[in-house]
Amino acid sequence: MIPKYRKQFNQEFSQEKYEQFKQILKEKSGIDAAFRISESPMFLSMDFKNKLMDASESIIDQIKALPEDTLEKAVPQNCKVPNDTKQPHFFTIDFGICKNENGEIEPQLIELQAFPSLYAFQKTFEDTFCDVYPFLNDIRNKMPKEQFEVYMKDLIIGKENPENVILLEIYPEKQKTAIDFVLTEKLLGIKTVCLTKVKKEGKKLYYDNNGKMTEIKRIYNRVIFDELDRIPDLQVEFDFRDEIDAEWVTHPNWFFKISKFLLPMLEHQYVPKSYFLHEFPEGENLDNFVLKPLFSFAGSGVNLNPTREITDAIEDKENYILQRKVNYEPVFEDINGEFSKAEIRLLYIWRDQDDRPILLENLGRMTKAAMVNVDFNKKDAIWIGSSNAFFVD
Template identity: 85%
Template sequence: MISKYREQFNQEFSQEKYQHFKEVLKQKSGLEPAFRISESPIFLTKEFEGKLIDACESIIDQIKALSSETLEKAIPENCKVPNDTKQPHFLTIDFGICKNDKGEIEPQLIELQAFPSLYAFQKVFEETFCEVYPFLDEIKNKMPREDFKNYLKEVIIGDENPENVILLEIYPEKQKTAIDFVFTEKLLGIKTVCLTKVKKEGKKLYYEINGKLIEIKRIYNRVIFDELDRIPDLVTEFDFREDIDVKWVTHPNWFFKISKFLLPLLKHQFIPKSYFLHEFPENENLDNFVLKPLFSFAGSGVNLNPTKEVTDAIEDKENYILQRKVNYEPVFKDINGEFSKAEIRMLYVWRENDERPILLENLGRMTKAAMVNVDFNKKDAIWIGSSNAFFGEE
């Protein structure tokens, strides 16, 4: 969308540079990224950035205005975790880059989560783009790396010793996001611990290192814990629903409270109309809506073309929403003259004593398929996968 940067990038791009780019990421982490890295950043105007921030600030206002009773309704009874917090530590807000009826490019809210995304990875990702393509320096994120680190440190580690703080995941070495765990460890000096390795004594939790038990006082939680039931023969020493002496970052209840559950409650020009399935009005046309289960992760269970037969067959209709379709606009030109579509995720942290969250970074995802998920792209497609957005003047 910013032609001068797009043209310069496309002129400088080569497959050799792309391989070098991925090699630099591998050298920094010691890992191959387990997800596809897009060849290109996303270039967006400052005007578009203003629209994104306006929508995010409105969403934050609306969330803050909701009662705790309303938010509590989002948590399934079998998923409630004790010792909830007044606000989440993380807030991520996803927008499609779309075209409206007037032909204008604008953001449209896709979903939002109070769950950490690839914060540490995205900072390194952006820095690596700037190393390989130095002209990007002039439009990079203005937040100094040290400030970025300090915000994350304050949120995740707080006043504790880093050795008493862990990044918790289930089988972390098997996760697609493992590269982010490595960068988080490097940035903050904390350990990544598998849920199956956590020890419990009374109300205290521990992990073992070199035969020594270390008490866990804060958990940077990366486990989608309602998915644990799907893992066969899983044996753990503690259950999330137990009352334990630990500080959750962020508390698991917020995964449900800030989720697709909120979409029917939010209003803004950049928020497409949504309904709970059991409240879908008769005067609306199902053809104009996408069906989404409330608590699926990474796009699983989404039906782009639901039929009445499909919706009628769903028994727990209160656990699904219908969201008005938006038109992702292919505006990101590749070196072959073809265009990709994209989503952008705004990555916020919310310090415990702050009234509002702070925007730290962004995460982009590019596609040439109907869904912004690289699994749906053709094998030889380019300008697809994980990316980062740069904002500048035309």
């Protein structure tokens, strides 16, 4: 979308530089990424960024204005965790990069979450693009790396000793996001702990810290609570619904509160109309909508072409939405003259003392497939996979 920078990047690009790029990421983290890394960043205009900010600020205002009991309805009874917080610690918003009926490029809201994304990885990702392509330093994120680190430590560690703070995941070594866990450990000086390794005595939680049983006082939670039921023969001492002497970052209830559950309640020119499946109006054409389960992750369960037979067969219709389709526009030209589509995720943090969340980074996802999530990319294409956006005046 920014011809000057796209042309320079494409001229400087080589397969050797791409391999160098991945090698630097591996050296910084110690492991390979388990998902595809796009060869290219995304270059977006400040006008497009202003549209993103306008939509995001409106969405934040609308969420803040919702009654507390409205948000509470999103949390399934069997997933309610005690000691909820007044606001989430993380807030992410996904926008498709689309073309409107006037031919203008604009963002369209895809979904939003109050769940941690790849914060540590994306900052390292941006740095690595600048390492390999130094001209990108002129247009990089204006927030210094030191300020990013201060924000993350303040949010996740707070006033605790890092040894009393853990990143909690289930079988972390098997997760596709493992590279982010490692980079988070390096950034914050904390340990990643599997849920199955957490010990419980009364209301206190402990983990084995190099042979020493150490109390857990803050939990940087990366476990999707409702997915635990799908793991056969899971043996744990600690249930999320237990009363514990530890603080959640972010509290698990917010995974449900800030989710696709909110989409039918939001209004903005960059927010496609959405309906709960059981409230879908007779006058709307199903062909114009995408079917999405409320609490799926990484694109699972999404149906791009739902039919009446499919929707009628769903029993728990209140747990699905229909969202108006948007037109992702292929605007990112690769070295072969082909074009990729993309989404951009804005990565906010929301500290307890702040009235509004703070934007720290962004995450890009590029594709030449029908679905933008990296799991749905064609294997033989380029300019696909995880990326990062640079904004240009």
